[in-house]
Amino acid sequence: MQVATFAVTHHRFLDPSGRTVQPLPAFANDPETLRELYRAMVLTRTFDTKAIALQRSSRIGTYPSSLGQEAVAVGLAAAMTADDVLLPSFREHGAQLWRGVTPTEMFLYWGGDERGSDFAVPREDFPNSVPIGSQAPHAVGVALAMKLRRQPRAAVCVFGDGATSKGDVAEAMNMAGNWRAPVVFVISNNRWAISVPRAAQTAAATLAQKAIAAGIPGDQVDGNDVIAVRHVVGEALHAARAGGGPRVVEALTYRLSDHTTADSAKRYRDQDAVAEAWKEEPIGRLRAYLTGHGAWSDDDECQLIDESTARIDRAAEQYFAMEPAPPSAVFEYLYAALPKALEGQRDEVVQGHHHG
Amino acid sequence: MQVATFAVTHHRFLDPSGRTVQPLPAFANDPETLRELYRAMVLTRTFDTKAIALQRSSRIGTYPSSLGQEAVAVGLAAAMTADDVLLPSFREHGAQLWRGVTPTEMFLYWGGDERGSDFAVPREDFPNSVPIGSQAPHAVGVALAMKLRRQPRAAVCVFGDGATSKGDVAEAMNMAGNWRAPVVFVISNNRWAISVPRAAQTAAATLAQKAIAAGIPGDQVDGNDVIAVRHVVGEALHAARAGGGPRVVEALTYRLSDHTTADSAKRYRDQDAVAEAWKEEPIGRLRAYLTGHGAWSDDDECQLIDESTARIDRAAEQYFAMEPAPPSAVFEYLYAALPKALEGQRDEVVQGHHHG
């Protein structure tokens, strides 16, 4: 006797060549909205390019590029309101930029300076979570706080395909389901967890079906179609804010770069597959749609690239110009007030016993 | 576009009144096989009764009764071969008895003596796992070892409805799916995790669907129908041993007792629901079937009860008669050989500095 049935649905509006496969959602009928998404994706890629260059010249540390995944980050951020809270992994540069984190702050963070996570805006967003999946329960806590306070807000938690294997992610989804917490889990499925391909991460046919274990809805979206990402995450957020509980959205994309600047993907993956994946990348796809509809020109493109480059270069200069934090910063934010027991240690650092 | 669909199926042969709802599996056509299952369930209940009495008179410590859940434990054990390995939670007394753990060893364990987990038989089974769900990854390791050695064996891991919320259980199921490890996860869904009812544990409609997240099959079985448990777990084990990979079996039963002797379920659950659940309990159900088919008599019943009681009482006497372990036992099995650094501590214990 069948006692339960489930299905996972896949959503797409633009195919890889930028042609519509179904009527666009209402927001997409405004060309300026689409241009905004386009500009944000280009800015993200510009940031990535610069960050890699800065890493190569030792101005920042190890850096994870989001090349090819811009539609996921920008699409989900565009679906959020300022009052929502983002809990990213570490590859959502596009989402952070959209939400108002400055490229200077981001360089600061990747340069190894805690001040980079003290964003002026958005004050409630979480910093990057390096321990994979560990921010998923935080998102449930954030959402639960919103729910208990009866605020029409939601949390968005983003992590990769690899993260879906982690126990804390499963616990988080399950708890979110229990409490109908207003949280949307976005899986940025870029097909790789460092060297481990998606197929070796789990026997599950889709990652959206991780939701089924938690008794919550799970959808799949073409993660290289920024319209689809924005639409599906937007609907999920709308439902969540209205008390409809959590959802999982699996966004199918591809990590076109190395895992980080410390990685060399050639060791473990076939370059042909990467070349194939380039054909699906999100920026060209939206540009094709926009130019096809007369909403974007070569001039627009040149201007955008100039502006983006200038903005990111300026941010890098600002980053270079920052005064280094003083040694006392090592103890400054450890506790709200430094316990007496630690004053001696703080003084030792400040007095510079440490200069070996 | 639907990209994946899933279903959970429920299996039952005997209804609560002991009537067949579908043709029985082949093994069940042998009355002696069914009588064996019956006797094992009664022995289990006898053990439970005695254990509770021993706890009340302070001869053993806190004890978790399996009252009402005998069909799950006995059914899954009956489906196993001697070469399979059981990784139980702590309520599978019936499974341990079936597999050859002696009631004396079990009293020893519950009496707070490590020797109780040094079963003479079955040597490779795991001891009870008190930390909920933590034995699930062990089961994957055990199964992986079997698979790597190309042995036609399987592991059976049992845990409760509450355990399905734990991250390590999700990680284990997922890893098992990846490696097609020969392991069957049996969820003994007794509807309660201490005071938390099944509905508050997860928003999932069934617990069998936890399997979907791991990309492996998940079935539901009437856990008060020992024939169904034995059949469904048996098929899962057969598939696993033959290279078919892992499965999840959710067995629906009911915890008729308090959580443990330290608990008082009246605090948190309605006695009416418990009375309802009594109507579904497994022993009466199989007895009804057997008597209805002329395979069991009142005399058989009296004799069985006498024999079971005598056996368990004898085991208790043996337990009482055990020499206590010497103080040196505290260090004896800490490492294969006691490191030099710990010899002083061991000597201190042996010399009895400890008698306060």
Add this chain to the structure above:
Amino acid sequence: MAEMRIVDAINAAMARAMADDERVIVLGEDVGIDGGVFRVTDGLIRKFGADRVLDTPIAETGIAGVAVGLAAQGMRPIAEIQFLGFLYATIDQLVNHAGRLRTRTRGRLTCPLVLRAPYGGGIHALEHHSESTEAMLAHIPGVRVVIPSSPARAYGLLLAAIRDPDPVVYLEPKRIYRAGHEEVADDGAALPLDTCFVLREGRNVTLVTWGAMVVETMMAAGLLASQGIDAEVIDVATLKPIDMATIVASVRKTGRVVVVHEAALSGGLGGEIAARLAEEDGVLRGPVRRVTGYDTVVPLAKLERHYMPSISRIMTAVRETMPSEIPA
């Protein structure tokens, strides 16, 4: 004023904090209608409702992580872990998030959570229910670890922990949950964190301890008094950061010290305390002694007594710190 046992005092402190501040909520396994397996949260759900006393699924990592999220949003979660033996799954969240959220964001996000758990042996419990591994937690930067040892301190320290703007692990000595009672004023007054409590003044030797071992240590001090040895007894109370100033001042006076804890010897906090004293020039006038659990797994009930530090071991250790002219 009311007669309270430790279990009552903890309950009263939570109720008081919840009444005073609606950001305070309680979550954990069975903390709702069941009132927790030790009844520590008994009645809270009746008083404050299911929105502020949340039963969770069995998911310790998740519970800790959810508490971090709640705290970052300005709530004041009190998360209960049913036993210290099941708290290990939260360490990842404690080290990687709770203890460093403030540091990482330069104070933009903070983590005012309390993680409560009963700990310690001596109640003949099941496997994994007798742990005393506070030292592992006290090594984590950015968190506090607090252990009360009397109803009044349980009350005052828990209120302080709840109001503290940083994460606090609050471990409850379950062996003495109901062991004694005293008058405790439910007046909302907190006791200071980061401060030792001198339970008994003395001139000849300092006994440093915490948690349930305060009982044996005070009894040993009484016996020592009858032998003419005047012992000072210090309850460390906050294990992270440790108020060494009070301990050093005491040992400067007595010259001798015995640290008593239930935790295993190696890597236990007795080592830290002894080391700090050994770093001070001219404070120690005899060798340090530690009376602790052994470097073994806590045995199951039948052999557990061989593990637990006893009064006689404390007495022996005190004598070993003494110059021979003092009567043994």
Add this chain to the structure above:
Amino acid sequence: MAEMRIVDAINAAMARAMADDERVIVLGEDVGIDGGVFRVTDGLIRKFGADRVLDTPIAETGIAGVAVGLAAQGMRPIAEIQFLGFLYATIDQLVNHAGRLRTRTRGRLTCPLVLRAPYGGGIHALEHHSESTEAMLAHIPGVRVVIPSSPARAYGLLLAAIRDPDPVVYLEPKRIYRAGHEEVADDGAALPLDTCFVLREGRNVTLVTWGAMVVETMMAAGLLASQGIDAEVIDVATLKPIDMATIVASVRKTGRVVVVHEAALSGGLGGEIAARLAEEDGVLRGPVRRVTGYDTVVPLAKLERHYMPSISRIMTAVRETMPSEIPA
């Protein structure tokens, strides 16, 4: 004999153990074709196949738990955790299972696993990649904790760990993975566990350390020599259980001791070592000194140097242990 760096020596030890004993298998994230993010398992999958070198999903608790299951079945799993900062999720398995399976079953089931992880700071890595929390692990009964500090010791100690019938956490000082090389004979010879290594003999002061800090400590010893101070340097190597006999014998000779470790001060293993020395009557002839990381979160790259113990801090500490007549 071959020139090996630590990273090569670890790789060679695993290859040797796998060739010798087919029960030895390697599992972890990216240990297969990628050869691990530090290339420590490079080439093993080519030599031994995907059945013996298993890439796992991202699931640290699961990896440790699977290793326990494999070990109980008689396999000899070597599980890699990518960084110590992600090892916390395994602590539940280490405390509740790996460390006590033998005890719980009176030797019926055992747990001969090795859990490897790179640890320590100083490479300007990302958040959570610079941890040195070995003390938390060294407090766990029933496990061993081993840290090598040279290619030869990395090789010999890892072979010993793999062959040991009990669980071993083997932490690799990643800062010096490639920092130096030496001739190491790939002869399958293990080095003893539970034993300190005296790296340099001396009469005036004992410097006790482990891991990457061996480098700074040896350099300090060289500088001290040029100042007429003859330092003995001990690499503890096995942090659990600690071979105190060797350390005590050394300090009995020198009378003075400085413990150097990267881990935070409070609850670090320097405290344990100092306490043991303070417990010995008449061994210490001056105050103990510890040169350690601070009780803070390890700062990100830009401020990390303020955290790491430096040669000058070691020099200062040594002088503080010295009576004034010895030149500073």
